[in-house]
Amino acid sequence: MWRELESRSEISFFTSWSWIGSWLRCLPTDVAPMFLRARLNGRLIGAGIVVGSVMWKARCIPMRVWRLNETGRPELDKLTIEYNGLVIDDTVKHLVEPLMVQYLLDQGSEWDELQFNALRRPVMPPKQRARSVFHALRTRLKRVRQPAYQVCLVDVREAGEHVRLIKQKPRYHIRRSYNTYQQSGPVTIEAAQSMEQALAWLERLKHYHRAYWAARRQEGAFQSDFFNDFHDQLIRANFNRGEIQILAVKAGDREIAYLYNFVWNGHIYNYQSGVNYAEMGGKLSPGMVAHTLAIDFNAAAGHHTYDLMAGDHHYKRALTLQTVQLDWWAARRPTLPVKAEDSVRRAARLATRIRPSLSKAS
Template sequence: MTAFWGIHGSMGEGCSIETMVYPCPPPDRLEPLWRGLEDRCDAGVFRSWAWIGCVLDVFAPRALVVEARCAGRVVGLALVGLGKAAFPGGRPRGHLGETGLTEHDRIMIEYNGVLAEPGWAAQVSRAGLDAVLNAGSPRCGELRLSGVDGQWFDLCRHAGVDWRLLRLRQGAPYADLRAMDATDPLRSLSKNSREQIRRSIRRFEDIGPVGLSRAESIGQSLEWFRELEFLHTASWARRGNAGAFGGKDFAAFHRRLIARTFDQGVVDLLRLSAGKTVLGYLYNLRWHDRVYAYQSGFTHADDPRWRPGLVAHLLAMRRYGNEKISVYHFLAGDARYKQSLSNGSDTLYWMAAYRSSLLRRIEDLARRFLRPEAASGPPTI
């Protein structure tokens, strides 16, 4: 596949964006470019080289890189995985920040988008949409955008492309620790949440002193991650579900992420205990002044006071507040504990962007003919 160059828009200083789309090079060649831009950005952990580099290392996806420059300076980058076409012989679907293969993308990306210098995100995003869905020589039949914020609707409109939702929007609760009690976030929660947590702590104190400890090495992190997997899987099995670890790729990716990024302080394994009794684990991701509560696994008991998840997250929020973390993200989902502990929420969307054309309409007709169940049923991702 040859590279595509295009000029898109400009800033007030008259600096036009030049956009290049090319096959993803080996990770060791892309890394310096990505890290060089990352040092000038704060786009979150899911757009960091820590995450993207691990995706490339573990899955080696067939992918494109979108590179945007202004006066020779890189101002934006994005990885676009190439998935299956809608029908045999069609153009592949592009997947922003993902591999395009369902079994690999179970790792679930959120707060997705392009990596861009401050002030350049909108221009780079629109230029990227235009380059990937270029009317003259489109790279993809559509571009799937998983876990993005609402600005992408306007970005699509300004780029002249259409969009459709792939599933219902989801709230992503968070705790802004700066707006909570500086000494103990428990005091900032509702009366009902405070009482639930205090009852649970008293229950655990019947076993022994309650504490939250941090894994201190890669080896210990991997050991705790295996124990978390066991508890998580057992919890979901009681509900008749395989949970996040249902596919082998999920655990393989995160074991590699732990090994690659523990020394950079990106992964953070926390263990909740009462005396010598382990109650559960949190697997969090840290990036600058934010923490993402990514996965967990806890013990179970038929006791309404047994709420290790609430206690673990509360103690983690207390610890992170003391470490000058600003925001504790619970990520997408409407679990009750997220509502109990949060004081704000973002909205994330899963959508597909595409350029309406005669070829697109032919592809849609072919998809309906070859896959009538997809045409009559809800969109899939």
């Protein structure tokens, strides 16, 4: 049902059945997802997965939270969905999406907070009713926006290569690094040609990814069994559909980096990377070289967008010339837990303002 609907909907890889199906298959049995669906004359025209959980606010207040395509459990949500949203038939999207959002708002007796995170576009109840709806439900709406960083591959094809489009300083670092790597042998980029090769290269990516975070005394994403099981499932289910791209970047026999990307209707999502900083780093830029080569590789393949996604990092700003906005959207009802959290936070802010005055007085 989902596959047939997504063929009629402009969606991202993260709301395709490739992602959602793998996610549902890997969820532990104590997670109870709800299937939100809209039908017209028996035909599915809208879908989403809603999961309820209890979230502890201010460390002591249990709050019932419903989320779209997430669980609310940090160890499971490390998957980090982006370009989230409902899957809706494009011909009726402008009518059906507001009604589906309104339906969830109308279930307010079941939740204290409703979250739609990392949305591709804002979602709202019908515009003419939005103000009266929120007033009647006494529901507060909070929205936060963050940029996602993209490269237009059409521009790259017209320019001939990606480095011609970026600023002088990163262009210099990339070319200097590339020329240095060539002393070890030809610098190459290659995509995994089989599922077995993709899984083997993913293990090399994990090795470098873990080394990077271990050097900072932090845990990387691949420390989680759930995270690893999910991506094993995802690759096995979807590599032969052409939706998984794992790239190896080398200088001769020396590994520079591995990149793990998703491919969806000409849109390349860079999801994870493993960069050999120990041998190829120092004053050089192995990660930026790898992404530049990946951008040129995908431009040559005829794709239209290379997406470094959300998260404000220097290398993303250096490599991209455009951003799109993702929305984090939350509705909160004035339930007892919400009021209690508001009171605790007001008291904490007041204590913060009073404390300097008491110190001066003493």
